[in-house]
Amino acid sequence: xxxxxxxxxxxxxxxxxxxxxxxxxxxxxxxxxxxxxxxxxxxxxxxxxxxxxxxxxxxxxxxxxxxxxxxxxxxxxxxxxxxxxxxxxxxxxxxxxxxxxxxxxxxxxxxxxxxxxxxxxxxxxxxxxxxxxxxxxxxxxxxxxxxxxxxxxxxxxxxxxxxxxxxxxxxxxxxxxxxxxxxxxxxxxxxxxxxxxxxxxxxxxxxxxxxxxxxxxxxxxxxxxx
Amino acid sequence: xxxxxxxxxxxxxxxxxxxxxxxxxxxxxxxxxxxxxxxxxxxxxxxxxxxxxxxxxxxxxxxxxxxxxxxxxxxxxxxxxxxxxxxxxxxxxxxxxxxxxxxxxxxxxxxxxxxxxxxxxxxxxxxxxxxxxxxxxxxxxxxxxxxxxxxxxxxxxxxxxxxxxxxxxxxxxxxxxxxxxxxxxxxxxxxxxxxxxxxxxxxxxxxxxxxxxxxxxxxxxxxxxx
Numbered sequence: 001x002x003x004x005x006x007x008x009x010x011x012x013x014x015x016x017x018x019x020x021x022x023x024x025x026x027x028x029x030x031x032x033x034x035x036x037x038x039x040x041x042x043x044x045x046x047x048x049x050x051x052x053x054x055x056x057x058x059x060x061x062x063x064x065x066x067x068x069x070x071x072x073x074x075x076x077x078x079x080x081x082x083x084x085x086x087x088x089x090x091x092x093x094x095x096x097x098x099x100x101x102x103x104x105x106x107x108x109x110x111x112x113x114x115x116x117x118x119x120x121x122x123x124x125x126x127x128x129x130x131x132x133x134x135x136x137x138x139x140x141x142x143x144x145x146x147x148x149x150x151x152x153x154x155x156x157x158x159x160x161x162x163x164x165x166x167x168x169x170x171x172x173x174x175x176x177x178x179x180x181x182x183x184x185x186x187x188x189x190x191x192x193x194x195x196x197x198x199x200x201x202x203x204x205x206x207x208x209x210x211x212x213x214x215x216x217x218x219x220x221x222x223x224x225x226x
Numbered sequence: 227x228x229x230x231x232x233x234x235x236x237x238x239x240x241x242x243x244x245x246x247x248x249x250x251x252x253x254x255x256x257x258x259x260x261x262x263x264x265x266x267x268x269x270x271x272x273x274x275x276x277x278x279x280x281x282x283x284x285x286x287x288x289x290x291x292x293x294x295x296x297x298x299x300x301x302x303x304x305x306x307x308x309x310x311x312x313x314x315x316x317x318x319x320x321x322x323x324x325x326x327x328x329x330x331x332x333x334x335x336x337x338x339x340x341x342x343x344x345x346x347x348x349x350x351x352x353x354x355x356x357x358x359x360x361x362x363x364x365x366x367x368x369x370x371x372x373x374x375x376x377x378x379x380x381x382x383x384x385x386x387x388x389x390x391x392x393x394x395x396x397x398x399x400x401x402x403x404x405x406x407x408x409x410x411x412x413x414x415x416x417x418x419x420x421x422x423x424x425x426x427x428x429x430x431x432x433x434x435x436x437x438x439x440x441x442x443x444x445x446x447x448x449x450x451x452x
Contacts, residue, residue, distance in 0.1 A: 027285025050283035057276035059253025092322035
């Protein structure tokens with residue numbers, strides 16, 4: 001899409017101003033950085049306008065933005081392909097006590113193997129990863145690696161449609177979130193860091209799926225410094 | 227200000243809708259989280275609207291937003307008060323190779339000791355920390371602690387007026403940035419993480435104060451994984 005069409009997007013920029021609208025912040029994705037570099041090679045002046053994005057809208061969970069580590073992506077697993085680099089990134093964030101925002105996979109314009117083989121431009125319906133799927137995949141990898149980066153009773157916040165009027169949050173253990181249906185996309189998930197603060201607790205406890213297990217896990221993983 | 231006036235801000239919210247405008251994202255500061263909690267205690271429904279903030283606008287440097295660790299604050303040192311918690315936070319980010327965004331101190335409505343003692347509501351002119359001051363304070367603390375969290379030749383990007391038409395970036399060693407005047411506020415600074423990527427280099431090299439020292443420091447600290 002953007003990657004393969006940068007020349008097309010930039011075409012005519014010597015004669016007219018070209019505007020390029022994106023969802024979220026223009027520099028949230030490497031793709032757009034590439035596009036600016038390409039424009040600069042062609043001596044086309046570029047002006048970018050920052051926008052809200054999930055990276056700060058996630059503050060609506062009540063978790064403090066300066067307590068987040070690096071953001072990680074979770075892709076749909078297939079039977080033979082279960083990329084687990086997210087596990088190492090979470091380990092790094094966890095090692096210094098920080099929260100991890102996980103951005104969940106979106107599949108649009110996918111072709112079935114058959115349609116691809118036959119060169120038919122027929123696309124599958126779009127797929128958006130849910131909080132349930134993310135929590136399941138996280139536990140699948142922890143079960144496999146057993147390095148205790150997180151556990152079934154680790155606290156996380158499932159987030160749906162952040163920034164929209166019907167945004168929704170559910171705070172629970174990863175095990176619990178495997179069964180929490182948050183409805184329509186887009187979803188994302190935050191795994192809580194050890195260093196979570198009491199003020200954050202005061203805010204997120206109203207999203208608790210189960211107040212009892214919430215208190216247990218909070219005490220077990222986050223209550224030590226207080 | 228907001229901390230001490232939450233009751234005043236929320237007054238009348240049972241009869242009319244109250245809008246509260248902030249600079250940047252509403253949840254960029256603990257203060258606003260507090261305000262929402264206070265409103266909820268009073269059963270006042272709250273709706274927040276996410277906004278762009280320095281946390282994502284910093285992407286205009288060309289550094290990838292998912293390569294940032296926790297955000298840290300740098301306050302003005304005084305002769306007897308040089309809070310260095312930023313040093314530990316940077317160490318944590320550096321330990322996992324991530325960039326650190328540093329938000330620089332703003333002093334408004336300050337009273338001189340004399341005016342405070344005499345109860346005179348006369349305020350000093352506002353002060354905004356510059357990239358130069360931040361780089362100097364960083365090196366002062368490294369000189370004192372000598373734990374090699376960063377060095378005089380570590381690469382950083384000084385940022386001024388990010389998001390405005392006259393935004394400006396200067397990439398150089400901390401030593402160099404001690405002498406780079408980026409003009410009017412607001413300023414911020416990004417200390418590069420070890421894991422910086424070649425695509426990021428392609429983008430930031432045009433901001434280099436000195437292309438030669440830039441290449442040297444890049445090779446020394448960031449060129450190993452490539």
